[in-house]
Structures are given as C-alpha cells and as structure tokens.
Amino acid sequence: MGRAGETLGGSRRRRGSIATALLVMLAFLAGDLLVHSSPAQAQQRPRTILDMLFGGGERRQPYRVVPRYSKPPARAASPGPARRKTRARKSAPKPVVAAPATPEKSKDAKTVLVVGDFLAASLASGLKDAYGDNEGVSVKSAVSGSSGLVRQDHYDWSKELGPLIDADKPAVVVVMLGANDRQPIDGPSGKVSVRSPEWNAEYERRVDEIAGIVEKSKVPLVWVGAPPFKFDRMSEDMVYLNDLYRQAAQKVSGEYVDVWEGFVDETDGFIYSGPGVDGQTVQLRNSDGISMTDAGDDKLAFFAKKAIDRFVSADGPVALGGQPDGMQLPPLANAATAVRSPPVALDDPSLDGGESLLGGNATRIGMTLEASPRDKLVLTGRGTGHVDGRADDFAWNDKSGAVASDDQPVAYRGSIDLKKVRKEQGIKPPEAMPTILDAIMDDWSNDNQAAKGDK
Template identity: 70%
Template sequence: MSLRSGTKIGGQHRCRAGLGAMVTLGLLSFLITAVHPSPAVAQERPRTILDMLFGGQPQRRPYRIRPTVEEPQPVRRQAPRRSERKSRSTAPAPKAAASASAKPAPAEKSGEAKTVLVIGDFLAASLASGLKDSYADNAMVSVKASVNGSSGLVRQDHYDWPEKLGPLIEEDDPAVVVMMIGSNDRQPISGNGGSLSLRSPEWNAEYQRRVDEIADIVTKHEVPLVWVGAPSFKFDRMSEDMVYFNDLYRQAAQRVSGEYVDIWEGFVDEADDFIYSGPSVDGQTVQLRNSDGITMTEAGNDKLAFFARKAIDRFVATDRPVNALSDDGAIVLPPLAIAATAVRSPPVSLADPSLDGGDALLGGGATRIGLSLEPSPREKLVLNGRGTGHVDGRADDFAWNDKASAVAAGDKPVAYQGSLDLNKIRQEQGIKPLPEMPTILDAIMDDWSQSNAEAQAPN
C-alpha cells in the first residue's frame, strides 16, 4: 500500500467517525429535549434530525386551542306586512332602542262591522292572517278565522267540515264565507265499502260530492261564497293534483253563483313552474314560500289576501250613512235618478281592486233606481231630435243651417267683400251674355263655304 492510499483511507475513517459523532449528539439532544422540554419549546413542533443537521427550523407561531364558536345562520329577510309598511311610511323614524318588529295597533272595529269568515286548512290560516293585515285599518270589516290546519274533505273522521260549517255560520253571521282547502286531500278515501284510491273514478265522484256539499251548506244559509283555489307546490305530483282540485272548486262555486279566486299565476314563473320568490303586492321581489315548498311566508300571506280581497270587497263594501235631516230640520230625500240621465260619473281610483268586474265603486253601494221627470240626453237626441245644448262650434251641434245669414249680408252680397266689385261692372258696361255656341252642322257648313270661297278667288 502506498502513502497516498493510506492517507485516503485514514481520511475516510475520520469523516465517518465525525459523522457518527454528530448523529450521536443529535440523538442525545433530541432525547433530552423530548424528556425535559422547555416551556417555550413545548408549544412548538418537535425538531427532527434533518433540522439539527441542516439548520434550525423557522420561527412558527405556537399552536393554540381555539374555542369552537358556532357561526350565525343567515337570516332571510321577508317583506313587512302591509300594516307595518303603512305605519313606517307615515310615522317618524324610530329610535335605535325601539324594537323594529313592533306591530301597530289595529283600528278598533265598529259594532256594525261586517264579518269575513275564513275556513279551511293551514293555507286558509295564512289567508286569514293576510286578510287581517289588509283590513287592519278598516273599522267596518272584521276577519275571523275558523280553520283546522290538518283538516280536509277526505279525512272526515279527523274533522268533519259539513258538520261544523253550519253552526259556525249561525254563530258568526258572516257577510261572506271564504273557503280554502285541499292541501291535505291527496290520500285515499276510507268508507264502509273499503278504501278508494286517489284520483280513481270512484274517488273523484265522492270527492266532488263533498265539495258540492260545502257549497250547498253555505248557500242554504243565504251567505255569499268565495272559494280560493290552491297554489302550486314544490312537488310536481302535488301540483298536478291541485290543478284537478281547483277545477272542482271552480265548478262548485259557480254552480251556487259564488266567486272563485284563481291564485295560481301569483306563485309560478313564466314557464308555470313553482317558485320560492316572486313579486310581492308592492312589486318587490320577496320570498313567498318557506323552504318546505308548501307553507307561505308573511309576504305570501299578503299576496293571498291581495287576490282574495278583490272578490271579498264586493260583499263587504259599506254604504255611507244617509243623513235624512238637514241643518234646519227639513227632510232630505236622495235624488231620483237613473243611469240614463247621468251626465257625469265620479272619478275611479287606479288602486281600486274592484275594477275587474265590480258593479259599483268600492264603498259606493248599489245604484239607486228611481223615476225622473227630466228626459235623458239619449231621449233628447233620439226622440226629440235635440242635442245637448246647441252650443255653437261644439262637436254635438247637429242643427241644420241654410247659411242664409252668412250669404246675405244686408244689401251687399258676400262677393262684395272680395277684390271684384260687381256693382261697378254693372254700371259701366253691364254684363254681356256669351255668344251661343254653333251646332256641329253649322260649323261644317261654314267651313265648307269658306273653303269654296278661297278656291274661287282669283290668284
């Protein structure tokens, strides 16, 4: 072995020995640190061998145990009720300490207020809530809800509406009965003959009989009936059944001369699909249905009442009291008039919900029919040939005029007012008549004579 080889081998032994010593020191230091950690190091991640060989680890923040805090769930804002919106628009801004959810006190109902009786299932309860807010400021209309949330026309063993409805009408003496039901009726009908499956021919006949029975009970008590149809739901099969139910409700209401209110379009989109949110009664996009796709929000309640009130107002519109005595004690009778003699009509508000077929203005009452000695404008024109006043220049002045007064202006004719003076022409040269036109034969003979004369003349 040469000197160079011996030197190389010795160097390798020294390197290995140094590396082994460093590893040994690192292990000892790791064990000491693990057995007796310092307070500062105890909160840090343990150092590895690579960290000790190739440098210290970067400074890290100590681990901390953070307490578990439940994050607040987002709250969906709903449109305020109509009574709240009205109070907010007229009342001054409340103080910060005041509660924003405080509801204004409703108007005190009059002793002569007409009662609107709302009956049905849980959707009828939503309708009643919206109607109470809608009529909150009307002292002459009172809304009463007699509903059973889980009731229907199928499970009469749970709640028998044909049995309960008559006593309710006799007790409350309503001016109108508002019915909304059917959401719980998607189930078989059980009877003595067995169970009838949903939408079978036998089930359809029995359900239609029960719907007609409700309408007949209301009519028997001589109370108007307003039947509000069912809306669409989240589930397609349920919505399909509601379409069938609504057709039966419409037929039953129309058979007894009642009103059927179709609310379907208010809770679907352009494609006739169910929607959770849509336009409110104020035109703002709000949440109409809850997350279950069945029940209504407060904005949905207001929209139900908006549709139903159009029909209800026709039966609860109150007449203004007539003062039979004047200030001096004389008796004042209403004027006798008929519609044909009317020459003007009162203005109609664009916000009046009765514009879609009502017979009278909201609050105006029925039209008085009586005898009038004054002929109507139609009679004056058709029977007597007279207009409405013969006002010169007006479009209804149809009087015949020979224009004599306009042509003969004294001793001067109308032409005298122009640039030609007829009197001067008559005095100077008179008016000479035009020569008579020759006949065709005379013209031919004259032309022939003139030609012969020219031919015989000497050149």
C-alpha cells in the same frame, strides 16, 4: 542629533498611542459602569468629560419589567389649584318606539269567517293584517291545518261548518280547501283512487255540500282557489279541483277568487319569489314549495279582499227587508247611462279590478227610463257632448241643416255658390230620421195590412 531626534519622536508617538489606548479602556469601563449602575446612581452621577467625548449625555431610564395586572402607582396630589372633577359623559338612552297600537274593533263590526286547511290559515293571517286598521271588520280564523274534504274521519267540515256559522254569525264566509285532498276516498267498496270517476263524483258532491251549507245559512260565500305548487302533478290536480270550486260557488251565487296568476311567472310556471302587494320582488313561498311566507299571506289576502269588501264595506249591497239574503235592490239608474265616474285612488286595491269605475257602485241588474249613450248615438244620432259642431256630435239633422243653411255655413265657400249648386243639381237636405216608436208603429201597421190582404 539626527538619530537622537528620531528616537525622541518615536518615543513620543508610542506614548501617544498608549495614552489613546488607555482613554479607550477608560471609556469602555465608564460605559459598563453606567449600564450596571442603579437608576439613582445614574441620576446622581455628574457628567464627565468622557460623557461629552464619547456620548452618554442622555440619561435614559433603564427598562423596567412591570408585572401584569399590576396597579399603576398613585399619583401624588399636585400642590397647584384643585381641578374640577369631570364625569364621563353617558350616552343618552335611545327613545323606545312603541309599536302602533291595533285599533279595537267596534261592537257592531262585521265578522269575516275563514275556514279551511293550512293555506286558509295563511289567508286568515293576511286578512287580519289587511283589516287591522278597519274597526268595522273583524277576521275570525276557524281552520284546521290538516283538514280537507277527503279525510272526514279526521275533521268533517260538513258537520262543523254549520255550527261555526251559527255561533259567529259572520257577514261573509271565506273557504279555502284542497291542499290535503290528493288522497283516496273511502267508498262503500273500499278505497277509491284519486281522480277516478268514482272519486270525482264523490268529491264534487262534498264540495257542493259545503257550498249548500253556506247558502242555507243565508250568508255570502267567497271560495278562494288553490295556488300552484312546486310539484307538477300536484299543480295539475289543483287545476281540476279549482274548477269544481268555481262551479260550486257559482251554483249558490257566491264569489270565486282565482289566485293562480299571482304565484306563477309569464310561462305559467311555479315561482318562489315574485311581486308582492307593494310591487317589490319578495319571497312568496317557503323552501318546501307548498306553504306561504308572510309576503305570500299578504298576497292571498290581496286577492280575496276585493271580493270580501263587497259584503263588509260601508257602501256594500243592501238586502231586501233587512235580511242578509244576498238580494240587492234595483238601482235608480243603469251603469250604461253614466258618462263619468268618481276618482279612484292610486293606492286602492280595487284599481286593477275595475269594479267601480264607470257608473260608481251601480249594480248589475237595474231598470231605467233614461237612454244610454249607445241608444242616443244609434237611435237619435246624439252623442254625449250635446255641443254642436264638436267631433262627438253625430246629430245628422243638425249637420244637414248646417250645410243647407244660408246664415251659418260650416265651410268656406270660396268661388262656389251653394245656392246655385243646390238649384242646378236639385240637391235637397235628407229627410229627418224617424224615431224608434214611429218605426215600430209603421212595421206594425204594415204587418196588419199584409195580414188582411192575405185573407
């Protein structure tokens, strides 16, 4: 029985192992059928015990290859309530900001005639922007970029300037030349080298000729000097030429505008970038080191505008007889008699020039019968305040009377009696200072007496 029991147990174990192997094979075959079956068959096939034992409960959709650019299948209309169609929101169009319209110039607008070379063109461009909002000023550009005073065969300003002034009838002529003049001049005996004595004499004559044409037309002249350049030799020649321009402008009572300091650094060296008209650091010159950028144009105009405003502003100088001869009427008061000035706006370009601070728009030449503050202080001992006892009241007679007065002493007496000190030491108030007229009469009388005694 023992052996028979062992045999029976062994056969049972073998049958169990065989059954397990059969179950594994059936599971493998079932999984293979699931993989290779169609989606419809996989969805219709019921779950079996093998699925619950060995997985396969999730019915995953087989991977399908969708051809590229194929249209997605149209969705069937749902039987539910119809949905409201919604449109895609379109972004609102951005408002178009119109550029500020330039005001039209009035019929009686004063003309600023700008003549010269390519730098004068930059100056004219800056002046047009500077006077863009001013209806009473119109800027006319009559420049020739390659012109100068040397190559008269290319463009002769001595012949062209007069007709331009007669045609435009400007209120002021602005000249800027010299950038193209570093070349020999054709002389009677041939070419004359730059900066030689013959070249200097001939070029100075031509500069004076241009200034004389403007003076003959009875139009104010504003001559703008040349700025520095990248090349040292060129800048050195410009320094010499600027001195000739300054002298020529002064000979005809014109204005010379020096722009040199606006385009150099603290060591007087050339700069590409620097402070613009708004105080911000901007690029002033192009990469060639010669021509100007837009910011450089504005800076040229900034310097020239201060001189031009004297002739085109509404409160400019008044000419005698209504003729634009540049002669000014004498003022009713002298600037030396002014003790206060009108307020000056912080954004006024003339603020750094100090042109109209003390005395307002008083001119340089004038006569007045009123004594100036200096004369009041030196001759009569009176300051500008006329307030007794104030720090600027230098009236010696008043102060001596105050010290000697018994009614209103100016200091605390303490234990000292001013009357007693005055009597004991014989202190007397100083005599009144004679007036300037009395002094002149005394000197004249003494001179006459001395002359008679000599005889």
